[in-house]
Amino acid sequence: MIRGTVVIAEDICKGCELCIEACPQESLGLSDKINLKGYRYAVLVKDNCTGCVNCALVCPDAAIIVYRQKKPTKTAGPQVEVPI
Amino acid sequence: MIRGTVVIAEDICKGCELCIEACPQESLGLSDKINLKGYRYAVLVKDNCTGCVNCALVCPDAAIIVYRQKKPTKTAGPQVEVPI
Amino acid sequence: MDIPPLTNGYEIVYKKPQTLTDTPMHYCPGCGHGVAHRVLMEVVEEMGIQDRTIGVAPVGCSVFAYDYMNIDMQEAPHGRASAVASGIKRVLPDRYVFSYQGDGDLAAIGTGETIHVVNRGENILMVFINNGVYGMTGGQMAPTTLLGMKTTTTPYGREVKTAGHPLRITNLVAQLPGACYVTRQAVHTPTTVRKLKKAFRAALEYQQKQQGTCFVEVVSNCPSSWKMTPAEANKWLEENMFPFYPLGDLKLPAQSN
Amino acid sequence: MDIPPLTNGYEIVYKKPQTLTDTPMHYCPGCGHGVAHRVLMEVVEEMGIQDRTIGVAPVGCSVFAYDYMNIDMQEAPHGRASAVASGIKRVLPDRYVFSYQGDGDLAAIGTGETIHVVNRGENILMVFINNGVYGMTGGQMAPTTLLGMKTTTTPYGREVKTAGHPLRITNLVAQLPGACYVTRQAVHTPTTVRKLKKAFRAALEYQQKQQGTCFVEVVSNCPSSWKMTPAEANKWLEENMFPFYPLGDLKLPAQSN
Amino acid sequence: MEEKAEVRLMKGNEALAEAAFRAGMHAYFGYPITPQSEVIEYLMAEQPSHPECVILQAESELAAINMIYGASGAGARVMITSSGPGISLMQEGISYMSSAQLPCLIANIQRGGPGLGTIQPSQGDYFQAVKGGGHGDYHLIVLAPASVQEMADFVFEGFRLAEKYRNPAMILTDGALGQMMEKVVLPPKGSLPYPEKPWATTGKTKDRERNIITSLFIQPEKMEQINLGLQAKYRQIEKEEVRYETIAVDDAEILLVAFGLTSRICQKTQQLARERGMRVGLLRPITLYPFPVEPIAALAAKVDAVLVVEMNAGQMVEDVRLAVEGKCPVQFKGRMGGMIPSPEEVLQAVETIAEKQHAEL
Amino acid sequence: MEEKAEVRLMKGNEALAEAAFRAGMHAYFGYPITPQSEVIEYLMAEQPSHPECVILQAESELAAINMIYGASGAGARVMITSSGPGISLMQEGISYMSSAQLPCLIANIQRGGPGLGTIQPSQGDYFQAVKGGGHGDYHLIVLAPASVQEMADFVFEGFRLAEKYRNPAMILTDGALGQMMEKVVLPPKGSLPYPEKPWATTGKTKDRERNIITSLFIQPEKMEQINLGLQAKYRQIEKEEVRYETIAVDDAEILLVAFGLTSRICQKTQQLARERGMRVGLLRPITLYPFPVEPIAALAAKVDAVLVVEMNAGQMVEDVRLAVEGKCPVQFKGRMGGMIPSPEEVLQAVETIAEKQHAEL
Amino acid sequence: MITSQEIVIAGFGGQGVLSMGQLLAYAAMLEGKEVSWMPSYGPEMRGGTANCIVIVSDSRISSPILSKFDSAIVLNQPSLDKFVNSVRPGGLLLYERSSIISPPTRTDIEIVHVAAIEEAHRLTSKQVANVVLLGAFLERRPIVDPKNVISALKEVLPSHRQHLLPINEQALVRGRELALEALSESVSR
Amino acid sequence: MITSQEIVIAGFGGQGVLSMGQLLAYAAMLEGKEVSWMPSYGPEMRGGTANCIVIVSDSRISSPILSKFDSAIVLNQPSLDKFVNSVRPGGLLLYERSSIISPPTRTDIEIVHVAAIEEAHRLTSKQVANVVLLGAFLERRPIVDPKNVISALKEVLPSHRQHLLPINEQALVRGRELALEALSESVSR
Numbered sequence A, B: 001m002i003r004g005t006v007v008i009a010e011d012i013c014k015g016c017e018l019c020i021e022a023c024p025q026e027s028l029g030l031s032d033k034i035n036l037k038g039y040r041y042a043v044l045v046k047d048n049c050t051g052c053v054n055c056a057l058v059c060p061d062a063a064i065i066v067y068r069q070k071k072p073t074k075t076a077g078p079q080v081e082v083p084i
Numbered sequence C, D: 001m002d003i004p005p006l007t008n009g010y011e012i013v014y015k016k017p018q019t020l021t022d023t024p025m026h027y028c029p030g031c032g033h034g035v036a037h038r039v040l041m042e043v044v045e046e047m048g049i050q051d052r053t054i055g056v057a058p059v060g061c062s063v064f065a066y067d068y069m070n071i072d073m074q075e076a077p078h079g080r081a082s083a084v085a086s087g088i089k090r091v092l093p094d095r096y097v098f099s100y101q102g103d104g105d106l107a108a109i110g111t112g113e114t115i116h117v118v119n120r121g122e123n124i125l126m127v128f129i130n131n132g133v134y135g136m137t138g139g140q141m142a143p144t145t146l147l148g149m150k151t152t153t154t155p156y157g158r159e160v161k162t163a164g165h166p167l168r169i170t171n172l173v174a175q176l177p178g179a180c181y182v183t184r185q186a187v188h189t190p191t192t193v194r195k196l197k198k199a200f201r202a203a204l205e206y207q208q209k210q211q212g213t214c215f216v217e218v219v220s221n222c223p224s225s226w227k228m229t230p231a232e233a234n235k236w237l238e239e240n241m242f243p244f245y246p247l248g249d250l251k252l253p254a255q256s257n
Numbered sequence E, F: 001m002e003e004k005a006e007v008r009l010m011k012g013n014e015a016l017a018e019a020a021f022r023a024g025m026h027a028y029f030g031y032p033i034t035p036q037s038e039v040i041e042y043l044m045a046e047q048p049s050h051p052e053c054v055i056l057q058a059e060s061e062l063a064a065i066n067m068i069y070g071a072s073g074a075g076a077r078v079m080i081t082s083s084g085p086g087i088s089l090m091q092e093g094i095s096y097m098s099s100a101q102l103p104c105l106i107a108n109i110q111r112g113g114p115g116l117g118t119i120q121p122s123q124g125d126y127f128q129a130v131k132g133g134g135h136g137d138y139h140l141i142v143l144a145p146a147s148v149q150e151m152a153d154f155v156f157e158g159f160r161l162a163e164k165y166r167n168p169a170m171i172l173t174d175g176a177l178g179q180m181m182e183k184v185v186l187p188p189k190g191s192l193p194y195p196e197k198p199w200a201t202t203g204k205t206k207d208r209e210r211n212i213i214t215s216l217f218i219q220p221e222k223m224e225q226i227n228l229g230l231q232a233k234y235r236q237i238e239k240e241e242v243r244y245e246t247i248a249v250d251d252a253e254i255l256l257v258a259f260g261l262t263s264r265i266c267q268k269t270q271q272l273a274r275e276r277g278m279r280v281g282l283l284r285p286i287t288l289y290p291f292p293v294e295p296i297a298a299l300a301a302k303v304d305a306v307l308v309v310e311m312n313a314g315q316m317v318e319d320v321r322l323a324v325e326g327k328c329p330v331q332f333k334g335r336m337g338g339m340i341p342s343p344e345e346v347l348q349a350v351e352t353i354a355e356k357q358h359a360e361l
Numbered sequence G, H: 001m002i003t004s005q006e007i008v009i010a011g012f013g014g015q016g017v018l019s020m021g022q023l024l025a026y027a028a029m030l031e032g033k034e035v036s037w038m039p040s041y042g043p044e045m046r047g048g049t050a051n052c053i054v055i056v057s058d059s060r061i062s063s064p065i066l067s068k069f070d071s072a073i074v075l076n077q078p079s080l081d082k083f084v085n086s087v088r089p090g091g092l093l094l095y096e097r098s099s100i101i102s103p104p105t106r107t108d109i110e111i112v113h114v115a116a117i118e119e120a121h122r123l124t125s126k127q128v129a130n131v132v133l134l135g136a137f138l139e140r141r142p143i144v145d146p147k148n149v150i151s152a153l154k155e156v157l158p159s160h161r162q163h164l165l166p167i168n169e170q171a172l173v174r175g176r177e178l179a180l181e182a183l184s185e186s187v188s189r
């Protein structure tokens, strides 16, 4: 399984939970904390993210960056691959 | 053949000639005279009108009244028959 | 107009309806507006609804329709006749209400009103006189002007690139669920006049049944703007307008009761 | 938004495009506008046309789009975005021009402009966000509001009799010869987002070829006006909006070169 | 359904809407825009209790004003409401209605402009309302409420005047008065009689000539007659319908002139000023057209200075200057773009004038 | 294509159209309406000689003004023309453009109103043009030509001022000036330079921030700043751009004030009056906004009376009264609904005033 | 040579009244004069009567709209009735003979009539009746050189109608002659 | 009993700030007083801060918009910062304790804070925190009889929410008690 991870901008997130709905791995949940705008924001709750990008695709606030483990076979250089 | 006739309001007529075009009997033509509005107006030029109403139907200025010989078989009373 | 006394042994088989006034019409010789006016008023007379019919004519050559039609009428701002007619119909739902609009009015500036009035299924009759130009203002391009046709604002002929395609708004209207009866007719021959009369009659009868908007397009002429004699104009109409605006019904009401 | 340093051995596979500014969007949580903005800007970034793209957003929730899209933009009067976009495109024919309009804007007050812009085949992209309500003004009925749907101006549910039918303006637009590419998409799942992106890309590529107007409807949500959570809203959307506004292409360009 | 007078705590927009029902409105056509959407929302919610009244959300303000045109021409008592941009879109229709002499009530719940501006309250549409935003020579009867009570009362008054003079009437108010709540006493339904409208297009019966609603008179001689008729009507309105209110003007040295919301603010200023020993009075035009020219002219002859306060760049002040005709200095204090002047800042303006006045003595 | 200055006999509408080409117009969007349809007809006929210029017949005036908005925002030099009803429909767009500070040239070839009215010439849209027919506080720069030559010249002037101040400019004229022919000297094409428009939305290049055309400033504090900016601009325009013309005012006892067509008529009256030994002068405001307040005020202090002549019910006369401020009586002579006053009937009005003046001596 | 004239020209829509005025104005402009041409706005949209006011002057023209004229040229009875009293004493009233049933009776003005339509028919183009009248007018009020009328015509005629120049030139000359004849008639009478 | 008060109430959008003001105004109206309630227009379309000005008076109310107040009731820090200096000397500043990080330091006004949110949770409905505050306010400024607040509530609550009356009644009473406690605290301090 490919390993991935996400970084969610907690100040931008509005806690709409659409990413949580969209994640096939159920990796995401709402934090108990409230951000400056008064929203409970989305956080990684499990370490099983595959970097499938689903969450980022549906995020209305463009709050999610998705990372994926580099394929070791590939040649060097940080390639940004945009899968859609 | 049914016999008919038409009465054309010469002051209303604009000489568009559409009645002349529409008459299957070629009964109509333009007068040589000019009416108050400056138009040569339509007149009966032949005595073969059948009262078919075509001319009146296409007259944009509602200038034509069409008459038809009463059918003698019918019972009394001046019946106004509107054929369309 | 005084009706001459019955010629001996003759009877009147056709005369102008009482629902037209005696005011001579200002239209150019051979203009289809006059025929459309008369036919519509014949239907109003025959249905006996003069006292319950209210017409709306906006700016366009037919702006003076109220001088000719012997019924209560309103003159509407350019493009808004159907909105005005909706306003009347909503407060007087048992009256017969129609709008009488040119192609510039109904299909250019009034497009939004046209679509929404029909979409709401306002129980009115919309009469749409399509003569392919702005007659009243001197023959400018209308949305319905054919490609290649010369008008005062397309002096080298209408081109798709700058002015777009002629708009068959009646086809759009026919697809709206609010439309009850949509038909395209003409006024240039005895036959088409007879058919138009049937269409007007049907439309007004449907109105009573509250089934939605009835829409009657009349493909007409404008000898003055087209710079033709009336006969030439009618020929040109058949050869050029009809292929693009074919006559016939575009939508009939679902059920006939 | 600062992008965190690459986690060791990881690479970024998805991030916000540079064509979006860092200004947080004012939209309600879960609102589809944000996704549509982002996807459109991703295409602009990927095509490398930021310096040649001009957007027009009229009044509606997306009125502040210029705060978020990092391109030259104009804010248009209600309903007139496509006219404004036409004005831009006509004087800058080599630029990519799009309008971004809500259903109130494009299908109610702007109906006339919508029909005529497409009919003229203006070489622009019209993005049409159909969320079935007037979001910005507090959830009033839009032309696209479904029958029975409660809004602040149809508190007892939309009824045909008074308010008419929901209007599928995209279907009308698809029939105009000026339309090049007409499609209906959504933004509520990863799959629909991917498809929407393809649609935007296609539309902008067609624009270069001057084949006419491209029209992309996005069936979207308005959790606030619908009084639902975002997840509920998206479910409701699938169950109620899609049957009436089915997704898919309504018109593809004649030839693909 | 007869209802009794009733006391309620209501928003101005709601009071206006409820009053319209009670004033026997037959039809309302409108389009949402902040800050007046409560009007149509209230009407839609309450419509089932008033089945005789048509409430329709049009596809645009343009369609709405023309539905009003049609319905009014058909004899109905009609109302339309909007704000800034929406009212601008109605200018052609308003000019038509003025010319065709169709009664109707238009409410402009003003917001800050020009353009899209803000949704905050403003008085920036005074010129448009009073001088005529549409083409040609015409006047609306313009009423400026200053309380929620008047938001309701002027609906009755507006319908009454509109029908009396066969002229569009306008309630020119603002978002603050639309959104604020106050106590309001509502008159019972049915208390405003319907006048005869023999000119209405209700269907030409045998016993009369056809009725025609039109603003087209192609012969200039005829059109001039129409215009002279309108002007004669306006002179009559100017003679008979001027309304205004004064507070403490008898001994005033400085006269405040303000309408609508700012008149309320100036009332507070006037109190504060009196507390500080300054002789300040207030005149509030209630009708903006017809404008209270004579009362202002009379007071101008007695006071040292006039201060006009508006939420705009200075519009009514022109009418005040025309009334004052140089008899005393006329100053202006305005806020714009949705900003509301506070009583204290108006007081400051008053103090500056007072000081200058004293310095000149 | 450079063209030289050229003398032609042209209709006012044609001169305006031809001048627009020569002034380097990039785009015209319009809609037919009498009495100005010659403008778009001329432009369409001549467009092949000006391939750089877009001429488009829009589906409505509303669409047209918004195409103008877009094209102007994109940096183009743009013009739109219409008459009464069409101009009323543009009021929202004009308010937006004023707020967004978009230069453009609007010509209103006035006809008799209100409503559909007549197609005869009129000056009934003065208030709409000068006080602001749209919502909010804004001003157009308003130029009033009085000859076919000026119909051409003011196109150049209008574009120049509009671009200098980033403000819509209007040519307020009438159907008679639009239809009449006079000799006109046309400046060569290319004689009006294009200013830089760094604010235009032409595509955000790497070297600059994105450009935004908007009139929305939701924060009232910000919107007030926008308004203050506009007002400061208007004060500058009032200071620098007032234009007027005087004839025989030095020893005048009676001052005629008239603009556009009526100023030509008054010129004849002035000659006739002098022939009869009456000391009559004429002041013609060329800019209606900014209005020549000071010159009128200065003359008002010297003359016995002012007579304002307009083809309306009395509109500019208010601005004259505001300028005169009671210094002398201000009389008004107007015709309406498309009627044009004759020099002789104006003379009669002058004689009446003169008699009264003498009676009072 | 007179230097200034205020003229009204009136007739039916199709009679070339407006273009006659334009031609005169154009010719005057070619001579460096100030000119104005103001068509009337008839209430009719199409057809009906038409008229225009032409002013030719050496100095700046004030009102282009007048109610009194130095000369009137009329081509039909309604126009004659309308303008007969608008001619200043000593002024000129020129009319097309066959179009007028009841001739004017004023004695304080110069009255000239020519059979312009008849003459035009003789010249085989009824279009030029207006030019015949213009020739007659210029004989009585030589405000511009007839040569310049022809130059003006050259300028305004589109290329496909330039072949009409000679016939117009003839018409102008014939108009002049007819006016002279009319004068000698009235003198001899 | 005091007879007139100019009050500002401010907090976040969802905290019931506007309805608290309405309730107070309604109650005062029931007592025959003149009232006005003016919501502020935040620039935000949704969410963000909200406030309203309530004026209760025995005589006709002039300006419904004020910049100085007799009392301020605030439910969050931004509102406190905004309005702390708008309270007239001798006036009242009442705030929700848990929502304020940096308390006010003015000494020329009366400052009262109650833990309204905590109390509301205790009453098992966080919706009533505003009513708790209203109770506390009325203890310090008895401008209306709390009974009339309940009557007002009866009038404004839709039928399907009438069951909430008792809990609101309790909230009002608890607010009053908390204010008394706060007072005795500060007195004892």
Ligand SMILES: Cc1ncc(C[n+]2csc(CCOP(=O)(O)OP(=O)(O)O)c2C)c(N)n1
Pocket: C059, C060, C061, C062, C078, C101, C102, C103, C104, C105, C106, C129, C131, C133, C134, C135, C136, C137, C142, F031, F032, F033, F034, F061, F085, F086, F089
């Ligand atoms: C707002 C407005 N714009 C323009 C006009 C000018 N106008 C009058 S009628 C008309 C178009 C007429 O064309 P159409 O509707 O096709 O009617 P037709 O004369 O051809 O029968 C126009 C543009 C107007 N009166 N009002």
Ligand SMILES: Cc1ncc(C[n+]2csc(CCOP(=O)(O)OP(=O)(O)O)c2C)c(N)n1
Pocket: D059, D060, D061, D062, D078, D101, D102, D103, D104, D105, D106, D129, D131, D133, D134, D135, D136, D137, D142, E031, E032, E033, E034, E061, E085, E086, E089
């Ligand atoms: C002329 C005019 N009328 C009305 C409005 C008020 N208004 C602003 S946005 C809007 C409708 C918004 O709905 P939609 O276009 O569907 O956009 P959404 O907010 O749903 O995304 C309205 C009616 C306005 N700004 N201008």
Ligand code: SF4
Pocket: A004, A005, A006, A022, A023, A024, A025, A026, A027, A028, A048, A049, A050, A051, A052, A053, A054, A055, A056, A066
């Ligand atoms: S990238 Fe895929 S797996 Fe990872 S959190 Fe997002 S949706 Fe879940």
Ligand code: SF4
Pocket: A008, A012, A013, A014, A015, A016, A017, A018, A019, A020, A041, A042, A055, A058, A059, A060, A061, A062, A063, A064, D030
């Ligand atoms: S989709 Fe975006 S905004 Fe919504 S909860 Fe997830 S990260 Fe937050």
Ligand code: SF4
Pocket: B004, B005, B006, B022, B023, B024, B025, B026, B027, B028, B048, B049, B050, B051, B052, B053, B054, B055, B056, B066
């Ligand atoms: S009625 Fe028939 S036959 Fe007689 S004239 Fe008319 S068309 Fe000809």
Ligand code: SF4
Pocket: B008, B012, B013, B014, B015, B016, B017, B018, B019, B020, B041, B042, B055, B058, B059, B060, B061, B062, B063, B064, C030
């Ligand atoms: S159709 Fe009518 S108007 Fe035309 S020529 Fe015949 S009678 Fe005359």
Ligand code: SF4
Pocket: C026, C027, C028, C030, C031, C032, C033, C061, C131, C135, C136, C221, C222, C223, C224, C225
């Ligand atoms: S201009 Fe055309 S449409 Fe108008 S009356 Fe003449 S022929 Fe008919």
Ligand code: SF4
Pocket: D026, D027, D028, D030, D031, D032, D033, D061, D131, D135, D136, D221, D222, D223, D224, D225
């Ligand atoms: S109101 Fe609706 S459309 Fe607007 S931002 Fe909120 S959810 Fe989105």
Ligand SMILES: [Mg+2]
Pocket: C102, C103, C104, C129, C130, C131, C132, C133, C134, C135, C142
């Ligand atoms: Mg037409």
Ligand SMILES: [Mg+2]
Pocket: D102, D103, D104, D129, D130, D131, D132, D133, D134, D135, D142
């Ligand atoms: Mg929407």
